Amino acid sequence: MRVVSFTSFDYNGAKSVPVIASFDNEGHIAPLYVRLGEASCKVKSYWVKYAYHNIIEFNCMICDNDSDKVKPLLLQYHQVECVWVVA
Numbered sequence: 001m002r003v004v005s006f007t008s009f010d011y012n013g014a015k016s017v018p019v020i021a022s023f024d025n026e027g028h029i030a031p032l033y034v035r036l037g038e039a040s041c042k043v044k045s046y047w048v049k050y051a052y053h054n055i056i057e058f059n060c061m062i063c064d065n066d067s068d069k070v071k072p073l074l075l076q077y078h079q080v081e082c083v084w085v086v087a
Contacts, residue, residue, distance in 0.1 A: 014076070014085035014086065014087060015085060015086050016083050016084060016085050017034055017035060017036065017075075017084055017085065017086050018034070018035045018084070019031050019032075019033065019034045019035075019075065019077075019084040020032045020033040020034075021077075021084075029056065029077060030043075030046075031043045031046060031058055031060060031075060031077075031084075034060075034062060034073065034075065034084070036073075036086070039064045039065075040064065040065055041062040041063060041064045041065070041073075042062065042063055042064075042065065043058075043060050043061070043062050044060075044061045044062060044063055044070055045060070045061045046058045046059060046060040046061070046075075047059050051076070054078065054079040054080045055076055055077070055078055055079070056076065056077045056079065057074060057075070057076050057087065058074070058075040058076070058077065059072070059074055060072065060073045060074070060075055061073075073086065074086070074087040075087065
C-alpha cells in the first residue's frame with residue numbers, strides 16, 4: 001500500500017506560510033499578518049468560508065508594510081494540523 005498523504009495539506013502542492021493570528025475563547029480566528037517570502041503583509045480585511053471539514057478559508061485583502069496597495073490572498077487554516085497555507 002502506498003501512502004499518498006499524511007496530512008490534509010501536503011498532497012495538493014499547497015505552500016505553508018507563517019501567520020500571526022488572533023484566537024478567542026468562542027472559537028473565532030482572525031489572521032492579522034502573513035509572511036510571503038521576505039515580505040511581511042498586514043491583513044486589512046477578510047471574510048470566512050468553511051470550505052471542508054476542519055479547513056477554514058480566509059479570503060483576505062492584504063498589503064505589505066511598505067505600501068498601501070491592497071491585493072487579494074486566499075489563506076486556508078487546517079485546524080487539525082494547526083497549519084496555514086496559501087491556496
